[in-house]
Amino acid sequence: MGENDPGILANAAFVLALFGEDIGAMIGLVDRALALNPSYARGWYLSGHLRVWAGQPDLAIEHVGTSLRLSPRERVGAPLSLIGTACFFKRQFVEAISKLLLAIQDDPGSPTSYRALAACYAHMGHLDDARAIVAKLRAITPLVVPDNLPFRNPEDRELFLSGLRLAAGEET
DSSP, X not given: OOTTOHHHHHHHHHHHHHTTOOHHHHHHHHHHHHHHOTTOHHHHHHHHHHHHHTTOHHHHHHHHHHHHHHXXXXXXXXXXXXXXXXXHHTTOHHHHHHHHHHHHHHOTTOHHHHHHHHHHHHHTTOHHHHHHHHHHHXXXXXXXXXXXXXXXXXXXXXXXXXXXXXXXXXXX
């Protein structure tokens, strides 16, 4: 019914990708949504999510930036967290930390930013900072190192998990 509805296409692509469907096919769906409505800010934001998960951090940052330009006052989702995570995967840890700290300021109850920030600090060798972030994360959720991560790129997944385990004081 919604084959030409950008909202349905983008939301379906995001949810299906979250539950493990083929990331390439889901990127195709969100691209179709954006072709139907290039001014769809939420579609650009969701495309940014899919691009991070697919191991395309540069494109993710670009798409989240487009979302912010289209909807500067009413932000869609958590753009700073997503940009920070993309910078983390680019191994631009200083930039990632800057964005992730701002994301935590915007939404202090979301574990996603804390996990990426802890992994950043750990990979930079700032283990005291990493462990302090893990302590804050544990105040939000007992699940520090999740089993089901959406990252499809094996190198990205390992970078994230190894940093998070190091921050949590686990064996890597």
